[in-house]
Amino acid sequence: MSLTSKLTSSIGAKAVMAVSGVLLMLFVLGHMLGNLQIFLGPEQLNSYAAHLQGLGPLLWLIRLFLLAVLAAHVLAAIKVWRDSAAARPIPYSHPGSVQTTFAARTMLLSGALVLAFLIWHLVHFTVVNDPALAALKHPEGAEPHHPDVYAMVVAGFSHGGVSLLYILAQILLGLHLSHGAASLFQTLGLRRTGKAPSRVDLFAKAFAGLIVVGNCSIPIAVLLFGLGEDYLFSVLHAQ
Amino acid sequence: MELTLHVWRQAGPDQPGRMEIIRATGISEDMSFLEMLDKVNDDLIRDGVEPIHFDHDCREGICGTCSLMINGIAHGPEEGTTTCQLHMRSFQDGDSIYIEPWRSRAFPVIKDLVVDRSAFDRIMQAGGYVSINVGAAPDANSIPVPKEDADLAFDAAACIGCGACVASCPNGSAMLFVSAKIGHLAHLPQGRVEHERRLRAMVAQMDKEGFGPCSNHFECEAVCPKEISARFIGEMNRDFIRC
Ligand code: FES
Numbered sequence: 197m198s199l200t201s202k203l204t205s206s207i208g209a210k211a212v213m214a215v216s217g218v219l220l221m222l223f224v225l226g227h228m229l230g231n232l233q234i235f236l237g238p239e240q241l242n243s244y245a246a247h248l249q250g251l252g253p254l255l256w257l258i259r260l261f262l263l264a265v266l267a268a269h270v271l272a273a274i275k276v277w278r279d280s281a282a283a284r285p286i287p288y289s290h291p292g293s294v295q296t297t298f299a300a301r302t303m304l305l306s307g308a309l310v311l312a313f314l315i316w317h318l319v320h321f322t323v324v325n326d327p328a329l330a331a332l333k334h335p336e337g338a339e340p341h342h343p344d345v346y347a348m349v350v351a352g353f354s355h356g357g358v359s360l361l362y363i364l365a366q367i368l369l370g371l372h373l374s375h376g377a378a379s380l381f382q383t384l385g386l387r388r389t390g391k392a393p394s395r396v397d398l399f400a401k402a403f404a405g406l407i408v409v410g411n412c413s414i415p416i417a418v419l420l421f422g423l424g425e426d427y428l429f430s431v432l433h434a435q
Numbered sequence: 436m437e438l439t440l441h442v443w444r445q446a447g448p449d450q451p452g453r454m455e456i457i458r459a460t461g462i463s464e465d466m467s468f469l470e471m472l473d474k475v476n477d478d479l480i481r482d483g484v485e486p487i488h489f490d491h492d493c494r495e496g497i498c499g500t501c502s503l504m505i506n507g508i509a510h511g512p513e514e515g516t517t518t519c520q521l522h523m524r525s526f527q528d529g530d531s532i533y534i535e536p537w538r539s540r541a542f543p544v545i546k547d548l549v550v551d552r553s554a555f556d557r558i559m560q561a562g563g564y565v566s567i568n569v570g571a572a573p574d575a576n577s578i579p580v581p582k583e584d585a586d587l588a589f590d591a592a593a594c595i596g597c598g599a600c601v602a603s604c605p606n607g608s609a610m611l612f613v614s615a616k617i618g619h620l621a622h623l624p625q626g627r628v629e630h631e632r633r634l635r636a637m638v639a640q641m642d643k644e645g646f647g648p649c650s651n652h653f654e655c656e657a658v659c660p661k662e663i664s665a666r667f668i669g670e671m672n673r674d675f676i677r678c
Contacts, residue, residue: 197635197678205638206608206648207675276606276648283540283607283647289454290441290533292507296605296652303650379651382665385673390665391653 209275214380216269221377221403223262224369228410231349235417238346238427245345270311277304295391299375306372313365320358321348332431347431349414350424359415370408377403436462436523439531440475442487445544448551452544454533457487464524468511469494469501471523488547496520496660499595502602503548504535509599509658517597517660537602541609541644552598554644555612562629562636563616569625584622591619593661600655606647610668611655613641618667621674631678638675 202208230248233241248255299306321329329351333343353359378400381387387396417423438459445452459475466474469491476486492500496517503518505511511521526532536544541554569575580588592615600611617634620626626633649668656665 201639202675205675206610206642206646207638207672210648210650211672211676276650280606280608280647280650283645284538285540286538288504288507288535288538289443290504290507290535292504293605293652293654294508294603294657296654300650300652301605375651382651382669383649383672385669385671385676387669388666390656390669392664 206276206279209272209279210383212268213272213276214383216265216272217376217380219262219265220269221373223265224373224407225403228407231414232410234346234349234414234423238344238424241346241349242342242344246342249342270307273304273307297375299371300379303372303375306368310365310369310372313361313368316361317365321352344431346424347428350418350428353415353418354428356419359419362415363412366408366411369411370404373404373407374400376400436464436526436528438462438471438526438529441531441533442547443535443544444487444547445536446546448543448545452547454535462523464522464526466523467494467519468503468505468521468523469519488545488549490549491519494519497595499597502537502550502597502599504533504537504602506533509537509603510597510660514657515660515662517595520660537598539598539601539607539646541607541646542598542601550598552596554646555596555598555609557644558609558613558637558640559616561640562633563620565620565626566629567625575625578624580623588619588622588626591615591622591663591667594619594659594663595661597660599658599660601646603654603658604647604649605652605654606650608649608655609641609644609646610649610671611659611663611665613637614665614667614671615663617671617674621670630674634671634674634678638671 203212230244233244251258293301329348332347332351353362378387378394378397381394381396387394414423418425436459440457440459441454442457443452444455457475457479459471460478462471462474469489472487472489479486490500490502492498494501496519499517501510501517501519503510505518505521510516510518512525513521534548536542536548537550537552539550542550542552545551594612594615596612598609598612601607601609604610617630617637620633621630651665653665655668656663
């Protein structure tokens with residue numbers, strides 16, 4: 197069977213969604229493990245960030261790959277959504293359900309909101325539209341000019357609004373993962389039970405929980421427990 | 436029992452339809468759901484009103500002709516039960532019951548609650564058969580089949596093709612039906628031979644008919660009157676990706 201007719205079939209589109217989903221899960225996990233190094237102090241986090249920056253062209257290759265994976269995931273989602281809507285032009289006047297979940301029913305919404313957050317997050321930290329963060333990203337003096345990522349994170353999360361938005365986005369991501377991380381096994385034919393309990397569901401819930409708790413621990417530590425407060429103060433003072 | 440029915444009425448395939456309120460009186464809890472509709476129709480005919488059209492044939496849960504979305508659940512509230520085997524004791528006196536046809540682009544309404552399910556027939560024609568002569572009944576016993584495979588084939592073969600899976604799927608997907616038909620033959624040596632060709636042809640026809648994709652809501656297996664497991668969907672996905 198040709199690859200194109202396979203990919204454009206209803207099963208193929210879901211397989212694209214599942215495989216790109218796995219790659220995005222790996223990214224989310226790696227991103228979280230990288231960020232958690234904030235708890236090991238400024239040197240550790242900043243040297244990890246400098247190490248990533250030091251990858252040079254390879255870093256751009258990884259970024260392009262991730263962008264392509266994200267695009268595939270979104271395109272597959274659009275196809276599934278359009279085909280589903282077309283398959284039932286007249287809705288039920290009394291809709292009902294037996295065992296589907298809230299997470300499964302809201303995948304499109306949670307996915308779209310996480311995507312919107314992702315764009316905001318990139319603009320906020322990478323493109324940097326906040327002058328206070330820009331000063332930390334391009335510090336004067338010290339050679340070579342490594343951004344002080346630790347200070348940037350602390351400064352960013354010191355805003356209650358930023359932290360709240362971040363935490364909300366993590367909860368949405370967790371909701372998305374709680375269905376997606378289980379659903380992909382069925383889509384790829386690796387689940388052997390139908391809806392009946394499977395270790396797959398446990399894995400998805402644990403993975404989603406891990407990501408939410410891990411990622412939310414940082415803004416909570418900054419906002420409520422003053423993580424990096426003294427460090428940021430000394431950096432800002434030195435400038 | 437007295438009931439308030441909200442029933443979809445539609446004069447013909449290209450006519451507009453709407454939900455209509457019809458009172459059902461003198462209903463016994465021993466009646467089946469379809470006998471309840473028979474009684475309502477008797478009363479409607481007596482009053483000179485067009486009776487409610489609905490699909491039915493065997494009325495013993497084996498042919499797959501009856502349908503009906505009852506309060507949003509395909510074949511109603513009783514698990515593993517077709518509408519013809521559902522009884523009015525599952526409802527309370529004074530209940531409001533919403534009765535709608537299967538909703539799917541691939542199942543156009545013919546009249547009222549009757550839908551055209553020939554899309555399923557075309558999927559079967561695309562590959563849901565064994566095209567070699569496999570002999571008579573005694574020949575089947577000459578090929579040993581592992582017990583587990585025989586059981587799985589039998590579970591899948593229990594599909595009566597009613598279309599409840601499509602009707603209940605939030606995406607209007609026919610994956611449970613198609614995977615049951617494919618899985619039933621794939622687990623037997625006689626069917627295994629043409630498995631890949633059958634799989635490709637039936638999936639292509641399924642997409643062509645306009646059924647939706649599967650998002651793993653598992654609503655299909657929950658309403659299936661034959662309790663067919665969505666594990667067959669997983670098997671179909673795996674084999675489709677591999678072939
Ligand atoms: S009428 Fe035959 S299964 Fe219900």
